[in-house]
Amino acid sequence: MQDTPFRMLPITAAIIAALGLSLSSCSDDDDDEPAVVAPKTITSVDFTETAIPSAKADLVRNITTSKAVYTYSDGSKAEFPLNYTSLFKTTDKVAGGANEAARLYDMNMQPLFDLNGDPVVAETPDSNSLLNVGGKLFLVTHFEYDNILANGKVAYKVENWYSRMPMSMALTSIAQGSDGKLSATAQKPIDFSSVNGLWIPCFGSQTPWNTHFGSEEDYDMYFVKTAQGQYGSTTVAGLKAMTEVYFKNTKQANPYHYGYITEVKVNADSSTQVTKHYNIGHGTWEMAKIMPDQRTIYFGDDGGNVLMAMFVADKAADLSAGTIYAAVWNQTDDKNGGTANLSWIKLGHGTHAEAKALIDKGITFWDIFDTTTAEATPDWAAQGYKAIRAGQSTTEYVRLKAGQEKAAMFLETRRYAAYLGATTEFNKMEGIAVNAKDKKLYMAMSYIDGGMKADATGPVDHIKVAKLNAGGTYEIGLASGQKDSSGAAINSDWVGMAMHIPAALVGEDIAADAAGNTANPTKVGNPDNIFFAEKMRTLFIGEDSGTHANNMVWAYNVDTKKLTRIMHLASGAESTGLQVVENMNGHAYIMSNNQHQGDWVSAMPAALKAELEAEAKAQYGVNQHGTPNFYLEAHVGYLGGMPGL
Numbered sequence: 001m002q003d004t005p006f007r008m009l010p011i012t013a014a015i016i017a018a019l020g021l022s023l024s025s026c027s028d029d030d031d032d033e034p035a036v037v038a039p040k041t042i043t044s045v046d047f048t049e050t051a052i053p054s055a056k057a058d059l060v061r062n063i064t065t066s067k068a069v070y071t072y073s074d075g076s077k078a079e080f081p082l083n084y085t086s087l088f089k090t091t092d093k094v095a096g097g098a099n100e101a102a103r104l105y106d107m108n109m110q111p112l113f114d115l116n117g118d119p120v121v122a123e124t125p126d127s128n129s130l131l132n133v134g135g136k137l138f139l140v141t142h143f144e145y146d147n148i149l150a151n152g153k154v155a156y157k158v159e160n161w162y163s164r165m166p167m168s169m170a171l172t173s174i175a176q177g178s179d180g181k182l183s184a185t186a187q188k189p190i191d192f193s194s195v196n197g198l199w200i201p202c203f204g205s206q207t208p209w210n211t212h213f214g215s216e217e218d219y220d221m222y223f224v225k226t227a228q229g230q231y232g233s234t235t236v237a238g239l240k241a242m243t244e245v246y247f248k249n250t251k252q253a254n255p256y257h258y259g260y261i262t263e264v265k266v267n268a269d270s271s272t273q274v275t276k277h278y279n280i281g282h283g284t285w286e287m288a289k290i291m292p293d294q295r296t297i298y299f300g301d302d303g304g305n306v307l308m309a310m311f312v313a314d315k316a317a318d319l320s321a322g323t324i325y326a327a328v329w330n331q332t333d334d335k336n337g338g339t340a341n342l343s344w345i346k347l348g349h350g351t352h353a354e355a356k357a358l359i360d361k362g363i364t365f366w367d368i369f370d371t372t373t374a375e376a377t378p379d380w381a382a383q384g385y386k387a388i389r390a391g392q393s394t395t396e397y398v399r400l401k402a403g404q405e406k407a408a409m410f411l412e413t414r415r416y417a418a419y420l421g422a423t424t425e426f427n428k429m430e431g432i433a434v435n436a437k438d439k440k441l442y443m444a445m446s447y448i449d450g451g452m453k454a455d456a457t458g459p460v461d462h463i464k465v466a467k468l469n470a471g472g473t474y475e476i477g478l479a480s481g482q483k484d485s486s487g488a489a490i491n492s493d494w495v496g497m498a499m500h501i502p503a504a505l506v507g508e509d510i511a512a513d514a515a516g517n518t519a520n521p522t523k524v525g526n527p528d529n530i531f532f533a534e535k536m537r538t539l540f541i542g543e544d545s546g547t548h549a550n551n552m553v554w555a556y557n558v559d560t561k562k563l564t565r566i567m568h569l570a571s572g573a574e575s576t577g578l579q580v581v582e583n584m585n586g587h588a589y590i591m592s593n594n595q596h597q598g599d600w601v602s603a604m605p606a607a608l609k610a611e612l613e614a615e616a617k618a619q620y621g622v623n624q625h626g627t628p629n630f631y632l633e634a635h636v637g638y639l640g641g642m643p644g645l
Helices: 013-018 056-060 233-246 352-360 405-411 413-420 606-620
Strands: 042-047 067-072 077-081 083-089 125-133 136-143 168-176 182-189 262-266 272-276 285-290 296-301 304-306 309-315 318-333 339-351 369-372 386-388 396-400 429-435 440-445 472-479 495-500 527-533 538-543 552-557 563-568 574-584 587-595 635-643
Touching: 042 563, 056 606, 067 635, 077 635, 083 168, 083 182, 125 262, 125 587, 125 635, 136 262, 285 429, 296 440, 318 352, 318 413, 339 352, 339 405, 339 413, 352 405, 386 413, 396 413, 405 413, 440 527, 472 527, 527 574, 538 574, 552 574
Parallel strands: 125 574, 429 527
Antiparallel strands: 042 067, 067 077, 083 635, 125 136, 136 168, 168 182, 262 272, 285 296, 296 309, 296 429, 309 318, 318 339, 339 495, 369 396, 386 396, 429 440, 440 472, 472 495, 527 538, 538 552, 552 563, 574 587, 587 635
């Protein structure tokens, strides 16, 4: 992400001196020379609110009526109306391309078809990275999963079909007009065959060295059964899809090839290089965010009974070697999502080469751990087993095999964290953002539920807070000079110390209203994508909510504590792709996608749902099967209209 200063930078004393000018306004020799006056600068950015629409036609569209309000150093203000621009829909053939934007592919980059002969096109764009590479603009976009077939059937309910598909990312060439408007001029899928394909890419971020930092939310290939050599049903389904659909039965998929942070380097000629960072841990990663030191990374681990992980690289801008840590939640209060001090357990140190070598030799879960049950081994503790909950609400009994510490750290990160005593009770951990000036980290917890509730039946019970279905966004203070649980120094100035939810970012559960909302629509419900804009001093939050009939995008100013709704999405659609580019050639952008339109909330009254379905058909039309296009397509786009900062 480029952040190029332009005309609004103040003239400093150093600049004046370099120009051979004087800071004094007069002398005997220059009475007639004008005084040097620095141009006015932007001192703050605020937003006006987008109202919740009432018209049915507006409830199935993406809408903003907000304005960005810039305040300047001379006290003047200027308002800039926001506008939403769709760069392309998932079903579009961008710039006359051969295939749809969200088309999915096999290992040979041949497009996939479903069992009806229809193209497999995902309706779920997620992460965006708008990058300036050598003066050229490119957009990397994730496609998270494919759920709806062209005939309208839900994929996982179709007999003889696959619950998930091998996934893809798109690289789109972007043109920028003199007015700041962006347009898609070319597009191609990114080839992931060098890393054995891609599985459920969710949110993402941008590295300080201008590459895309993606993710794999590996729900489907993580779990095993307690019996030796047996995978759970979702693992089997994931392996079956990758083996049969992606590899075309030319090789057997390996579950340890998926569930990693994935980096995409884009070159000026539009070529790409893909890396999976096996050594920074395996999980159901929503995303990872690199701190300003270019060494410390925090992760959003999505799902139930998950961990808070931190990776500290040995060298800045080099992720090939480093140390993995897992947090312990030391609760101090149980109100409003809870408050806790954090301590850190070191899982170990390792390199990308070491992790890749373990995977390539075919290591399995059963090479790393022994498993049993309490029934089979009543004296399990005496036999060296530990009881853990890691990714599941049920208790596992595992015993690390000799010499497998590094394999456990790399490939069973969450289980190993629980094994060593870290907290694996977080629930639906989503986006991560950093406020560098204040050294604060923000972490979205979509649903405060599951393992976060008090539960005396678990192996441990670190987090004991009340259920909050609407979720909240935690703020975490960061500090230097910290030590891990063994007393060893942590080589980072960005270590999380304590966490709580700011008052404005706590969701509120309500009884279902007339629209089907079960969370207060004037507050954030189920935060997911988040992004902090340093110059705007604003945390942007996108919702993925089963509690709001229409998800929204919010702006939270960390100085004024003001929370403002700035966009209202089509009913049922999740807000994704959040990235704020504060200056791209003199213009600012809030990248924003939506996905799975028409995923109506369960509490929506049947009559309202019928009205919205009729409205969606009228606006979006139907395909050759009579399936409403509203369900099959989604938008990749941005909020524009703002000058750069």
